[in-house]
Amino acid sequence: xxxxxxxxxxxxxxxxxxxxxxxxxxxxxxxxxxxxxxxxxxxxxxxxxxxxxxxxxxxxxxxxxxxxxxxxxxxxxxxxxxxxxxxxxxxxxxxxxxxx
Amino acid sequence: xxxxxxxxxxxxxxxxxxxxxxxxxxxxxxxxxxxxxxxxxxxxxxxxxxxxxxxxxxxxxxxxxxxxxxxxxxxxxxxxxxxxxxxxxxxxxxxxxxxxxxxxxxxxxxxxxxxxxxxxxxxxxxxxxxxxxxxxxxxxxxxxxxxxxxxxxxxxxxxxxxxxxxxxxxxxxxxxxxxxxxxxxxxxxxxxxxxxxxxxxxxxxxxxxxxxxxxxxxxxxxxxxxxxxxxxxxxxxxxxxxxxxxxxxxxxxxxxxxxxxxxxxxxxxxxxxxxxxxxxxxxxxxxxxxxxxxxxxxxxxxxxxxxxxxxxxxxxxxxxxxxxxxxxxxxxxxxxxxxxxxxxxxxxxxxxxxxxxxxxxxxxxxxxxxxxxxxxxxxxxxxxxxxxxxxxxxxxxxxxxxxxxxxxxxxxxxxxxxxxxxxxxxxxxxxxxxxxxxxxxxxxxxxxxxxxxxxxxxxxxxxxxxxxxxxxxxxxxxxxxxxxxxxxxxxxxxxxxxxxxxxxxxxxxxxxxxxxxxxxxxxxxxxxxxxxxxxxxxxxxxxxxxxxxxxxxxxxxxxxxxxxxxxxxxxxxxxxxxxxxxxxxxxxxxxxxxxxxxxxxxxxxxxxxxxxxxxxxxxxxxxxxxxxxxxxxxxxxxxxxxxxxxxxxxxxxxxxxxxxxxxxxxxxxxxxxx
Numbered sequence: 203x204x205x206x207x208x209x210x211x212x213x214x215x216x217x218x219x220x221x222x223x224x225x226x227x228x229x230x231x232x233x234x235x236x237x238x239x240x241x242x243x244x245x246x247x248x249x250x251x252x253x254x255x256x257x258x259x260x261x262x263x264x265x266x267x268x269x270x271x272x273x274x275x276x277x278x279x280x281x282x283x284x285x286x287x288x289x290x291x292x293x294x295x296x297x298x299x300x301x302x
Numbered sequence: 303x304x305x306x307x308x309x310x311x312x313x314x315x316x317x318x319x320x321x322x323x324x325x326x327x328x329x330x331x332x333x334x335x336x337x338x339x340x341x342x343x344x345x346x347x348x349x350x351x352x353x354x355x356x357x358x359x360x361x362x363x364x365x366x367x368x369x370x371x372x373x374x375x376x377x378x379x380x381x382x383x384x385x386x387x388x389x390x391x392x393x394x395x396x397x398x399x400x401x402x403x404x405x406x407x408x409x410x411x412x413x414x415x416x417x418x419x420x421x422x423x424x425x426x427x428x429x430x431x432x433x434x435x436x437x438x439x440x441x442x443x444x445x446x447x448x449x450x451x452x453x454x455x456x457x458x459x460x461x462x463x464x465x466x467x468x469x470x471x472x473x474x475x476x477x478x479x480x481x482x483x484x485x486x487x488x489x490x491x492x493x494x495x496x497x498x499x500x501x502x503x504x505x506x507x508x509x510x511x512x513x514x515x516x517x518x519x520x521x522x523x524x525x526x527x528x529x530x531x532x533x534x535x536x537x538x539x540x541x542x543x544x545x546x547x548x549x550x551x552x553x554x555x556x557x558x559x560x561x562x563x564x565x566x567x568x569x570x571x572x573x574x575x576x577x578x579x580x581x582x583x584x585x586x587x588x589x590x591x592x593x594x595x596x597x598x599x600x601x602x603x604x605x606x607x608x609x610x611x612x613x614x615x616x617x618x619x620x621x622x623x624x625x626x627x628x629x630x631x632x633x634x635x636x637x638x639x640x641x642x643x644x645x646x647x648x649x650x651x652x653x654x655x656x657x658x659x660x661x662x663x664x665x666x667x668x669x670x671x672x673x674x675x676x677x678x679x680x681x682x683x684x685x686x687x688x689x690x691x692x693x694x695x696x697x698x699x700x701x702x703x704x705x706x707x708x709x710x711x712x713x714x715x716x717x718x719x720x721x722x723x724x725x726x727x728x729x730x731x732x733x734x735x736x737x738x739x740x741x742x743x744x745x746x747x748x749x750x751x752x753x754x755x756x757x758x759x760x761x762x763x764x765x766x767x768x769x770x771x772x773x774x775x776x777x778x779x780x781x782x783x784x785x786x787x788x789x790x791x792x793x794x795x796x797x798x799x800x801x802x803x804x805x806x807x808x809x810x811x812x813x814x815x816x817x818x819x820x821x822x823x824x825x826x827x828x829x830x831x832x833x834x835x836x837x838x839x840x841x842x843x844x845x846x847x848x849x850x851x852x853x854x855x856x857x858x859x860x861x862x863x864x865x866x867x868x869x870x871x872x873x874x875x876x877x878x879x880x881x882x883x884x885x886x887x888x889x890x891x892x893x894x895x896x897x898x899x900x901x902x903x904x905x906x907x908x909x910x911x912x913x914x915x916x917x918x919x920x921x922x923x924x925x926x927x928x929x930x931x932x933x934x935x936x937x938x939x940x941x942x943x944x945x946x947x948x949x950x951x952x953x954x955x956x957x958x959x960x961x962x963x964x965x966x967x968x969x970x971x972x973x974x975x976x
Contacts, residue, residue: 221960225953294952 209250216243230282230292234275241271305354307365307382307435309347310392313340314427321424325417334407337420341403341427345396352389360386360811364437371440378498383437387812390638391434391570394645398562399427401779405653406554408776409660419459419552426452430563434570438499439488442571446484446535449564450477456555457548469547476544480534484571487527494520504577511581525578525585528571529592536568536622539596543898545619549611553656556611561618561652562645569625569641573634573813580632580814586716590630594711594724597623599895601731605738606881606892609666610655613739617692618648620728624707627725631717633710635809639794640703642805646790647691647700650783654685657776658743661769665750668739673748677769680777682744684784689740691787693733694859696852699791701859704729705852706796712851713818713844722851729855733862741870798848818844 216239223236245264252260286292317340325333355363362385371378384392403423410419429452433445450473458470491498495506511521532538537545548560559565572579572589579586600619607613621644628637659666661678675682691700708729712722748769771777793808795801869877881888890896947958 225957225960298950 206250206254209246213243213246213250216240216246228293228295230285230294230297233294234278234282238271238275241267305351305363305365305384306347307351307363307384308367310344310351310396311382311428311431311435313344313347314424314431316340318421318424318428321417322421325421328417330411330416333417333420337424338400338403338407340424341396341400344427344431345400348392348396351384352393355384355389360808366437376492376496378438378440380441381437381499382435383500384435385812386809387570387573387638388434390642390809392431394642395427395430395434395563398645398649398783399430399558401782402554402558402562402649402653405557405656405776405779406552408773409554409656410552413552415459419456422452422455422459423555423558426456426559426564430567433567437501438497439491439503440498442574443481443484443488446531446567446571447481449559449567450474450481450535453477453548453559453564456559457551459551459555463550466550469544469550473544473548476541477534480531480541483527483530483534484532487524487531490520490524490527494524500574507577507581521578522582522585525575525582526588528575528578529585529589532568532572532626533592534568535571536565536626537619538568538592538622538626539599542596542600542619543901546612546615546894549609549615553611553652553659556615557649557652557656560615561648565618565622566625566641566645569622569629569637572626572629573638576629576632576634576812576814579629583716586630586632588630590627590711590716590718590721593623593626593628593630594721594728595623596620597627597728598724598731599623601728601735602891603894604735605731606888608668610658610668610671610739610743611652611666613668613735614648614651614655617651617732617736620732621648621692624704624725624728627711627721628707631710631714631721632814633707633714634813635806636703636706636710638809639805640707643691643699643703643787643790646783646786647688650684650688650780650787651692653776653780653783654681654688657681657772657780658685660772660776662750668742670750671743671748672746672750673744674769675744677748678771680771681780684777684780685740685744687784687787689736693736693862694729694855696856697791699787699789701852701856702791702794702796705855706794708855709796709848709851713848715818726855726858730858730862733859734866737863737866738870741866745871746874796848798845799852 220236220238220240220243223239224233227233227236245267248260248264248267252258252264282292285297289297291297317336321328321333321336325336328336351363355361362383364381364383366379366381368380369377370380403420406419406423410416413419426449429445429448431445433442433449436442436445454470454474457473458467460466461470488498491503495503495510497503497506507521530541534541545560545565549556551560579589597620600616600623604613604616604620607616621640625637625640625644628634628640658671658674658678658681661674661681662671665671687698691698694701694704696702708722708725711717711725712719750769792801794803794805796803869880881892893899
C-alpha cells in the first residue's frame with residue numbers, strides 16, 4: 203500500500219508544475235495545458251483522500267471536476283481557434299486589445 | 303400706576319435703527335429730527351418718570367415684561383427698575399446726552415457720515431439706558447457690552463485713519479479683559495445666590511452674611527471680580543490705557559461716552575452692588591487704593607500733556623479715581639454725587655475744548671493756542687466756569703462733591719488719612735493742570751499760524767482763517783452745562799457748611815448709612831444706635847473738622863491756580879527750564895510712565911508673537927493643517943506605489959494570486975505544526 207503522503211507530494215509537485223507553466227508560458231495552448239495539469243493534480247488529491255478514508259464523495263467530486271474540465275476544454279479550444287484565426291498568433295502578450 | 307419705562311430706552315433704539323438703516327437717503331434735517339427727537343422724548347419721559355417717582359413717595363418702580371431665560375430654578379426676567387440710584391443716572395444720561403446731541407449738530411455739520419454718527423450716538427443711548435434701568439445683572443451686562451460696542455464704533459468713527467481704528471480696537475480689547483472679570487462675578491453670584499436680580503441677590507447676601515465679621519470669602523471674590531469689570535469700563539489702573547487713546551473719536555463722543563456717562567458705568571455698578579462691597583472690607587480697601595492711586599497717577603500725567611483733549615482724558619481718569627476712592631470707603635452716595643457733577647463739568651470741558659478745536663479748524667495742541675479769550679468769549683467763559691469747578695472752588699459743583707469725597711476718605715469707617723492725603727495732593731495737581739490748560743489756551747498771544755489751513759487731528763479743516771466763535775447750536779448746550787456746573791452741587795451741601803445734603807438723603811434708601819470712624823468705635827463700645835440728628839459734642843467737633851478740611855481743599859485749589867498762573871502766565875520761560883532740569887523724571891511722565899510700552903512688551907508683544915509663532919505657525923499650520931495635509935500626502939504616495947501592482951499583465955496577477963495562496967498555505971502549515 204502506497205502511503206497517502208506520497209500521493210500528496212506528487213499532487214503538490216504536479217500542481218506547482220501547473221502554476222509555474224501557467225506563469226511562464228506564453229503560448230495559449232501551453233497555458234491551457236498547465237491549467238489542465240493543475241486540475242488533475244487536485245483530482246489526484248481527491249482520489250487519494252477518498253481511498254484513504256474509504257469514502258465515495260471524493261470520487262464523485264473528481265467526476266464533477268472532469269466534466270467541468272471537459273466543457274472548459276471544448277470552449278477554451280474554440281476560443282483559441284477563433285483567436286488564432288483573427289490574430290494569427292498564440293502569444294498571450296500579443297492578445298491585448300482591451301488593454302489601455 | 304404704570305410708568306411705561308420701556309419707552310425710555312426704546313426711543314433711542316428706534317432712532318438708531320431708522321437713522322442707521324435709512325439715514326443715508328435722509329437730509330440732515332431729517333436725521334437731526336429723528337436723533338434729537340428720540341433723545342429729547344426719552345429725556346422728557348425720564349423727567350415725567352422722575353416726577354411720578356417723587357410724587358409716589360420714592361417707591362421703587364419695577365416693571366416686568368416677560369421671562370428672558372429660564373433654567374431650572376434660575377430665571378432672568380426682562381424687567382426695568384427705577385429707584386433713587388437709577389433715577390439719578392437716568393436723568394444724567396438722558397439730560398447730558400440730549401445736550402450733547404444738540405451740540406453735535408453744530409460740531410459734526412461739516413463731517414462725512416453724519417447719519418452714521420447720530421445712529422451710533424442713539425445706539426449708545428439705548429444701551430446706556432438699558433444698563434442703568436436693568437433690574438438684574440444680566441440685563442445690565444447687555445447694556446454694559448452694548449455701550450462698549452457703541453464706544454468702539456464711535457472711537458473708530460474716522461476709521462480711515464489708522465490711529466483711530468487702532469484706538470477703537472484697544473478700547474474694545476481692554477474692556478474685554480474687564481468684562482471677563484465681571485462675567486465670572488456673575489457666575490459666582492448664580493452659583494452662590496441663585497439669582498441675578500438685584501433685590502433677590504442683595505436679600506440673599508444679607509441673609510447669608512448678616513454681619514461683616516463673618517468671613518466673606520466668596521463676597522470678596524465677587525466684589526474683586528466686579529471691580530475688575532469696573533476698572534475696565536471706568537478706566538482704572540491697570541486697565542485705564544484705552545481712555546486717553548479713545549480721544550481719537552469726535553469730541554462730542556469724548557464728552558458723552560468717555561467723560562460723562564459710559565465710563566461712569568463702573569462706579570454705578572459698584573454703587574449698585576454696595577450690599578456686596580460693604581460686606582467685603584478687603585475688597586473695599588482694594589477699590590479705595592485703586593481709586594486713589596489712579597487719581598494721582600493720571601493727574602501727574604495730565605500735567606505734561608499738550609494735546610488739549612488728552613489733558614482732559616487724563617483728568618477724566620483721575621476724577622473717576624476719585625469716585626472709586628469714595629466707593630472704596632463705602633461713601634457710595636458721595637461717589638454718585640461726584641459722578642453727577644463730573645458729568646456736568648467734564649462734559650462742559652470736553653464740549654468747550656471741542657468748541658476751541660472747532661474755532662481753530664482742528665488744532666488740538668495747546669502750544670499752538672493762546673490768547674483766545676477775546677476771540678471766542680463765550681467758549682472762554684464756560685470753560686472758565688468748568689475749570690474753576692473741577693479745581694474745586696466753592697461754591698461751584700465740583701467743590702462740594704470732591705470735598706465730600708475727601709472728607710469721607712478721612713472720616714469714613716473704611717477711610718484712612720493716607721487716602722485723604724493722596725486725594726488732597728491730587729486735588730492740587732488737578733487744579734494746577736486745569737489752570738495750565740486755561741492759561742495756555744486763553745491767555746498770552748495767539749501762537750498758531752495766522753491763516754491756518756493745515757488739518758491737524760480729528761476735526762475737518764473747512765477753510766478757516768482767523769479763530770471764530772462756534773455757532774449757537776454748539777454754545778447753547780455749553781451754557782446749560784455751565785449753569786449746571788455752578789448749581790449742580792447745591793443739592794449736596796453738607797450739614798457742616800450749612801446745607802441739608804439733600805442728595806445724600808435722597809439716595810439713603812438704596813445706600814447703607816456711612817458709618818464714621820467715631821460711630822464705628824461707639825458701636826463697638828457702647829450702644830448700637832448713635833443719635834443721628836442730635837448735636838452732641840462729638841458731632842460738633844466733626845463738623846468743625848469737616849469745615850477745616852473744606853478750607854484746606856479750597857486753599858489747595860488756590861495754590862494750584864497760583865502755581866499755574868506763575869508758570870504759565872507770569873514766567874512763561876520757567877516750565878521749559880524746569881522740565882529740562884528734571885530730565886528723566888519729566889520725560890518719564892511725558893511718556894505716560896511708559897505704561898503703554900510696558901504693556902506692549904510684557905503682554906501684547908508676547909501675545910502677538912506667541913499667537914503668530916506658536917499658535918498660528920506651530921499649532922494651526924503645523925499640527926492641525928499638518929495632520930490633514932500629511933494624511934492626504936501619505937495616502938497619495940501609498941496609492942502611487944500600490945498603483946504599480948496593477949500592471950494589466952494577467953500573468954503578474956496570477957503570480958500574485960499564487961504567491962498569496964502559497965503564503966496562506968505556509969501560514970496554515972506553520973500554525974498546524976506549532
